[in-house]
Amino acid sequence: MLSLIVFLPLAAAVALAAARGLPDAVARWAWLGVTGAELVLVGVLVAGYDTPADGGLAWEERLRWIPSVNSSYHVGVDGLSLPLVALTAVVFCACAGYSLKEGRRPRALAALFLFLQSTCMGLFAAQDLILFFLFFDLSIVGMYFAIAGWGHGGAARSALKFFLYTFLGSLALLVGFIGLYLAADPHTFDIPQLVAAAPLADDAVAGAWVLGAVLLGLAVKTPTVPFHTWLPPAHTDASAIGSAVLAGILLKMGTYGFVRIAMPAMPEAWQAWAWVILTVGVVSVLYGALVALAQSDVKRMIAYTSVNHMGYVLVAVGAAGLVAEGAEARELAVTGAVTQMVSHGLITAALFLLAGVLHDRTGSYAMADYGGLAAPAPRYAGFFAVAAFASLGLPGFSGFVAEFQIFAGSIGATWFAVLAVPGILVTAALFLRAYQRLFTGPTTGRAEGFPDLRPRELVPVGVLLLLSLLIGVLPWPLLDLIAPAAETVVGLVSR
Template sequence: MLTFAILLPFAAAALLAFAPLSAGASRAIAVATAALALLALVVVWARFTPGAGFQAEMEIPWIPALGVAWRVGVDGISLPLALMSGLLFVAAIAWPMEREVNARQYYAWFLFLEGASLGLFLTLDLLLFYVFFDLSLVGMYFLIGRWGHGEAQRAALKFFLYTLAGSLLILLAIIALVLMTDPLTFDMRDLIALQPVAGMDLRAGLILLGLVIGFAIKTPLFPVHTWLPPAHVDAPGAASAILAGVLLKMGTYGLVRIAMQMMRETFATYALAIGILALISILWGSIVAFAQENLKRRIAYTSVNHMGYAVLGIAVAGSAVTGHEAARDLALTGAMVEMVAHGLITGALFLIAGAFWARTQDYQLGHYGGLAGNAPRMMAAMGLASFASLGLPGLAGFVAEVQIFIGAFAVWPWLAALALLGLIVSAALFLGMLQRIFFGDRPPVLDDFTDLTRTEICILAVLLALVVLIGVWPAWLLDMIGAGATLTFGGG
């Protein structure tokens, strides 16, 4: 099932790339393909046993001399991210195009990106992880560069070069890590069990440095985040939803799966430094977001803030502080819930931002106002997503952040206290955004502003219903994630 979920989007992308199909047929094929891939993941989820380690495994030798194989499988860390990614791709592909040009190629690149994204979360081979990591850059580069607006080509190039530089650091670190094994193996399960650099100082520190910088660029963390705002502003709304909801999680997932799981001793040594970097990103992201007058740039900078929370949870979980094992497990669970919640919430926010652009070709907050009467459904959707993003109880963001902060207070209370300031600024920036867009006087140019269409409502309803479900009844998600976190760290 996992191999099917990865290869089906690639096959459909190849079909759309070369078959002379209409825009409507291309969209129907793309939506059906993404839905089938998601269905395959749901089947795996239905058979999943929390706490039982890697499951649904499959292995086919590829380069035996190097220990490389087609290896796939899921655990409580990867399965929730794969499910969230599969759902977001269905939503993004079904979302109306902002510019109806080259629809066949547009949907082909979306499916190509889906195959690469699911492959990264589902593979158990470190070399294939790197291959899928790089392939995701190609798909997003073309979606931004060809279907974006403004300075889209420049933004796409900056995105590609930044993240390619990070991926090269990751490749060097992976090679150095694998060379410590005998016989050579790229099997993630073996590397987690072997801990190949345990007890080493300088070499292990350099390997971890390469991984942290590379994944920090992808996440992104301060100060290597500057590629993110222009990429979001100039990308189509649907591409922004995938960039924020899926691609950013590749960085935090890599920190967990490779840096923390395969290098526990070294990660613990530098966990506090990583936690401080996360704190800076939390505060910087929220403060800079508050200052933005461009709707998409404001949402983009909140991703720096929210992914900072996720990295803070990861740093706490990987720390060497003894006597707080339960708190560390809780922090990791919170970090994983934060990744899922951020994907759903910010994905919805970027889709809504795309709806604004489709109607006005304008992101400037100062040009809006008084839209509550014209677009009550849009106001409701954006209001719910915004309140979830600022951490309102009863919504998914709160479930994630309360676990991160409880874990952080147990391990590094001063760090957690400072990070709380980010929540205050986030509340101000989202409430101010809603007030400026939907209340006050409406400019005459917006008199004909239309509300969400039926298609847009249905897509947002699914995403936001999950945000509410996780906030009200999180047990089903916490059991899946928490068992994986406890298995990995609580016992070892």
């Protein structure tokens, strides 16, 4: 079942790439059909999931792969990965629906994004470091072509910068994985075995170097300050769906790696680095929000809010390493971190799709080019307002549930986390400022005659925001899924 979910999009991508004479409309609808089937399969997976009594994996599969280094095709899901698998299915389906009128090489675009979907599904299901690294690197390749091939402006330069930065990070990640492999006895790349053994627990120096390499690789992909500089140009020049997938899914590969690999496999090193991670998280929260406030380009503004929101995740996982404090607070922080990954994926994907509407209509993201958009495009104004309030953490949306848990848990572990709280105020200011400039006042500039949201734009964005609302109003199904796995991670870090 899990392998079918991982490889169905890849099989469809190969079929679409080979079908050279396929009409564009058929290719677009086939893409939507495959992502819809993936959504149904993931729904079955979620409905049939029951937290294992031993806190292990569900839907686990293992096949012989590279026996010379004790690496296997090992996949499985738990409360950390299943929410992200579901998020991946939702975001890619929304992007396929948004692209039903895409006129630029739609068959190639569909094949590329189906390939990307397989890499994302595979990474979140991977339980072997080599398998994790394989999908991690393939996602970089896929996103490079998505930006360079369907972006605009300086897309080629931005795609190159994205590739070089993130590929350099992946090399550091590989060095860290090799260090874990060599420290294990017997040598293995199997993640559950490495987590159980914690092979670097008795070697503080080696543990610090290996964790440093892993953190560098994951921090570049997240991205955190100061490794974030590839993000704004990549988002600005990518297509709407490219930005939605990059922010909604690919950034989560870094934060997921923290809770899946770095924290439980190297607990003593994580404890030693906890204050550094927490400090970098606070800086990312404040820096991302303040720089976003200074932007005049709406897409760059949204891009910098990703640095801000991923900073909250770092604050939470850093606080989880302060083992001198209560376990309950740290468990709450980790639960909030995973909830934030899901929430950010839904809300920011919606915001980037909405930003794409501006470029599709007028070719500009500059706020100064618009004014009074609410008059000609009331539906667009309403959806942007909902997305903005959801992103700033208004109660009733998933962002509030995530950030409340992060701050309650992190401040419960250390009062230092209070320094990140002003980030919420700055985020509110930047979204309200952007909304005023774009939508209020007299209709001016490119806002005149601006067409309102069409069904292919309205439905995908509406579904993403509706899911954020549902999580905000009824969070317990998601939290019940995440909490046992968060408790397990905190217990492993506290060893």
